[in-house]
């Protein structure tokens with residue numbers, strides 16, 4: 001989970017207008033084409049919780065559960081793009097979590113992969129402060145990446161496979177950059193910047209690979 005700016009755009013304006021129209025109806029829906037289009041655009045087609053992009057089932061997630069409250073239900077600032085797996089897990093639990101459109105979540109939580117080829121691999125979410133939002137977000141991330149029911153555990157395995165593949169690719173770019181093999185340094189730096197940006201899948205894990213390795217200190221400002 002990384003910060004995604006809630007920027008105003010033509011699409012977001014249309015989404016807000018559609019939410020106002022729906023809110024005025026007796027049984028309106030926040031699930032409008034305009035809202036879906038604007039959320040896909042704003043969140044770069046990526047689930048804000050697990051950061052996976054290879055998703056076939058999308059849902060609109062309310063950061064603060066609306067529980068029938070019309071203001072929360074139709075507020076653009078409360079709507080997030082989530083995969084069905086994560087939306088289902090979060091539901092109305094884990095309250096409150098960090099608002100990733102306002103907070104740099106990867107500065108509150110360390111996203112790490114432990115173990116390597118032949119060893120048990122484990123993804124860890126370590127709180128870096130005592131905020132209740134940090135604790136709850138860690139719990140949510142743990143369930144998103146590992147699941148708690150049998151079905152969710154199977155779904156989580158697919159997400160972790162994507163994550164592992166993405167991290168493997170990313171590590172190769174960084175190695176090539178450091179050892180100056182393959183493409184030119186400038187080209188690789190451009191790729192690495194894009195891999196570390198908010199739009200990239202699993203950016204929180206990629207950023208922590210850089211943070212955790214002094215050798216890569218020169219890449220620390222790539223996402224700032």
Ligand SMILES: [Zn+2]
Pocket residue numbers: 047048049050051052082083084085086087144
């Ligand atoms: Zn997800």
